[in-house]
Amino acid sequence: MKIGFDAKRLYNNFTGLGNYSRTLVSNLHQYFPKNQYYLYTPKIKKDLTTEPFLNNPDYHTRCHNGLFKSAWRSSFIKKDLKKDKIDIYHGLSHELPFHIDQTGIRSIVTIHDIIFRTFPDMYTAIDRSIYNYKFRYACQHADKIIAISECTKRDIIKYFGTPPEKIQVIYQAIQPTFQVLQTPEAVEKTIQKFHLPEEYLLYVGAINSRKNLLHIVKALPLLPRQMQIPLVIVGNGHQYKEEVLKYATKANLSKQLILIHNLHDTKELQAFYQKAKIFIYPSYYEGFGLPVTEALLSKVPVITSNRSSLPEAGGPASCYIDPDSPEEIAHAIETILSDENRQREMIEQGYLFAKQQFEAKSLTQQIHQLYQEIYRRYE
Numbered sequence: 001m002k003i004g005f006d007a008k009r010l011y012n013n014f015t016g017l018g019n020y021s022r023t024l025v026s027n028l029h030q031y032f033p034k035n036q037y038y039l040y041t042p043k044i045k046k047d048l049t050t051e052p053f054l055n056n057p058d059y060h061t062r063c064h065n066g067l068f069k070s071a072w073r074s075s076f077i078k079k080d081l082k083k084d085k086i087d088i089y090h091g092l093s094h095e096l097p098f099h100i101d102q103t104g105i106r107s108i109v110t111i112h113d114i115i116f117r118t119f120p121d122m123y124t125a126i127d128r129s130i131y132n133y134k135f136r137y138a139c140q141h142a143d144k145i146i147a148i149s150e151c152t153k154r155d156i157i158k159y160f161g162t163p164p165e166k167i168q169v170i171y172q173a174i175q176p177t178f179q180v181l182q183t184p185e186a187v188e189k190t191i192q193k194f195h196l197p198e199e200y201l202l203y204v205g206a207i208n209s210r211k212n213l214l215h216i217v218k219a220l221p222l223l224p225r226q227m228q229i230p231l232v233i234v235g236n237g238h239q240y241k242e243e244v245l246k247y248a249t250k251a252n253l254s255k256q257l258i259l260i261h262n263l264h265d266t267k268e269l270q271a272f273y274q275k276a277k278i279f280i281y282p283s284y285y286e287g288f289g290l291p292v293t294e295a296l297l298s299k300v301p302v303i304t305s306n307r308s309s310l311p312e313a314g315g316p317a318s319c320y321i322d323p324d325s326p327e328e329i330a331h332a333i334e335t336i337l338s339d340e341n342r343q344r345e346m347i348e349q350g351y352l353f354a355k356q357q358f359e360a361k362s363l364t365q366q367i368h369q370l371y372q373e374i375y376r377r378y379e
Contacts, residue, residue: 004086007039009093011050021092023173027364038084040077042069078103088371096138106374109138110146113287114155119210136160143374148172148288151309172288173360177266178297190271200230202276204291207237212282214244215326222330227337232258273298278336282323289313296354301346303332317349
């Protein structure tokens with residue numbers, strides 16, 4: 001098969017959607033090398049992350065060098081897809097070219113979340129309107145929809161009225177880095193580089209109201225004094241971040257917070273996870289909750305929310321709390337830190353769950369089988 005991908009995020013985004021795109025495409029190439037893979041993008045950022053796709057002749061990259069890049073991606077790209085005789089086009093991040101269903105090219109779209117509907121205050125009215133139109137159009141005109149969690153599937157049905165049988169849940173494969181643990185020596189080298197303490201709690205993610213970092217900070221003074229270890233925060237934000245820091249200053253907690261901005265090295269991030277005593281992620285809503293699975297694969301106990309997709313990502317061994325309750329977060333931290341047997345059980349069972357549930361080959365086979373089903377349906 002000739003499979004085309006919307007590769008805008010693959011070549012230009014270095015967080016969630018970009019990681020999803022790169023991991024999916026590289027896994028398909030690894031396990032199903034007989035297919036031909038075409039990557040369509042309006043622009044390219046060249047660095048160590050994108051080099052493997054640019055330098056491998058097995059990937060056929062098509063970059064639009066003219067004007068009207070947005071219009072090309074959303075419509076004019078169809079001409080290039082037909083010229084390349086693409087069999088299936090996969091929109092990796094919520095969108096499909098308009099009228100692709102009139103070209104004879106089969107299409108799949110991945111929907112990661114519907115945050116603009118579940119947390120509308122985080123978006124402008126114009127952005128909400130644009131996203132609503134694009135998401136709805138993609139769901140209506142795709143041959144099949146991939147939802148990255150059961151939670152996202154429920155939201156697609158709720159907000160767009162999509163028939164359930166049109167949606168298939170296929171979880172997100174984890175980046176290869178997290179499939180192999182680092183040695184203690186390698187971890188310690190990173191910890192020393194960033195001057196991190198011997199013991200710390202960890203949060204990884206954007207600093208915004210949906211991710212709910214403030215309630216972790218509010219939980220810290222509720223802990224017994226001997227358990228008030230530092231909180232390492234890997235991420236950045238704007239207005240909400242200032243709100244968190246203002247509260248920390250007022251509550252005399254600033255010295256307990258260690259902020260790390262712009263951490264792009266995945267190996268360093270993995271080391272942060274592996275050294276942490278507990279990973280805490282009290283988000284109100286996630287399409288999948290990738291940091292939770294990264295933490296499980298890094299063998300660290302996880303505390304996360306009992307909402308949205310997070311129980312799917314965390315599995316049976318994680319500790320679930322009400323994200324509105326700093327008291328519950330503090331109680332969970334105290335319970336885990338004071339019980340080494342529980343720590344070991346959470347680590348061992350969480351690691352086993354993540355290894356089995358998010359195994360790359362199995363998830364890639366599910367995607368490829370979906371491609372084959374759609375391809376054969378129209379033969």
